[in-house]
Amino acid sequence: MERYALIVAGGKGVRMGGELPKQFLPIGGKPVLMRTVEAFHAYTSEIKIILVLPEAQLDYWALLCGEYRFTIPHRVVTGGETRFQSVKNGLQWVQAPGLVGVHDGVRPFVSPEVIGRCYSLAAEKRAVIPVTDVVETLRRVTADGSLTVDRSAYKLVQTPQVFDAALLLEAYSQPYQPRFTDDASVVEAMGVPVFLTEGNRENIKITTPFDLKIAEAILSPCSI
Numbered sequence: 001m002e003r004y005a006l007i008v009a010g011g012k013g014v015r016m017g018g019e020l021p022k023q024f025l026p027i028g029g030k031p032v033l034m035r036t037v038e039a040f041h042a043y044t045s046e047i048k049i050i051l052v053l054p055e056a057q058l059d060y061w062a063l064l065c066g067e068y069r070f071t072i073p074h075r076v077v078t079g080g081e082t083r084f085q086s087v088k089n090g091l092q093w094v095q096a097p098g099l100v101g102v103h104d105g106v107r108p109f110v111s112p113e114v115i116g117r118c119y120s121l122a123a124e125k126r127a128v129i130p131v132t133d134v135v136e137t138l139r140r141v142t143a144d145g146s147l148t149v150d151r152s153a154y155k156l157v158q159t160p161q162v163f164d165a166a167l168l169l170e171a172y173s174q175p176y177q178p179r180f181t182d183d184a185s186v187v188e189a190m191g192v193p194v195f196l197t198e199g200n201r202e203n204i205k206i207t208t209p210f211d212l213k214i215a216e217a218i219l220s221p222c223s224i
Helices: 032-043 055-067 083-091 112-125 165-171 183-188 209-219
Strands: 003-008 048-053 075-078 099-104 127-133 138-142 145-149 155-157 161-164 195-198
Touching (some): 003 032, 048 055, 048 083, 055 075, 075 083, 099 112, 099 165, 112 161, 127 183, 161 183, 165 183
Antiparallel strands (some): 099 161, 127 155, 138 145
16 A cells, blocks of 8 residues: 655744744754654655645755755645645645655654554554643633643644545545644544554654754753
8 A cells, every 4th residue: 555654844933033944954963854754764765755845945945955965755745825735735646545644844753663553553544643641730721710630631642644545635625624733633524533543752843942952852862
């Protein structure tokens, strides 16, 4: 069964406080996005990688690939105004039958084990997402104040979110809704259940300067 990795990278670097989009920032001497692509190539060199970027960033990505001699095969697709539209644009290059994983371009530390498990389970379950436990105490804000909630009833969602290709193509034929915050929510809108599997804690989403510090620590040979 054909496997696709649809990597969406549409960040503008606003929360980083700089002009360079977060997916292009270097960690350990290499742009974040390149490390993300490498993670899927490490899982299997046979995976078809589709990289979705804003039109204004296409030339810069090509420049980086030349500068870093980045030769992992991938197709570059122009994104849309929203993440929903960007994924939809990338799906134009996906064919069923197959499996397609949608992944955040700024999650470079997803483990090969998590990637492999998500794809393997999706072949049976059709819709699979990696999650981790909530380790902090949670409070829900109400009109009267706030109250502690049972954190065991909640999970933190990661990517790649992996689906049967025909299912995801059908899901993205729906009109956009504000409640579509990730691909699982798009699929669930059709009444299809989503299966949860264990993610890895290192699979952080790099969006702030603090996240960059964590990323550098993960890459450091002296990190614990």
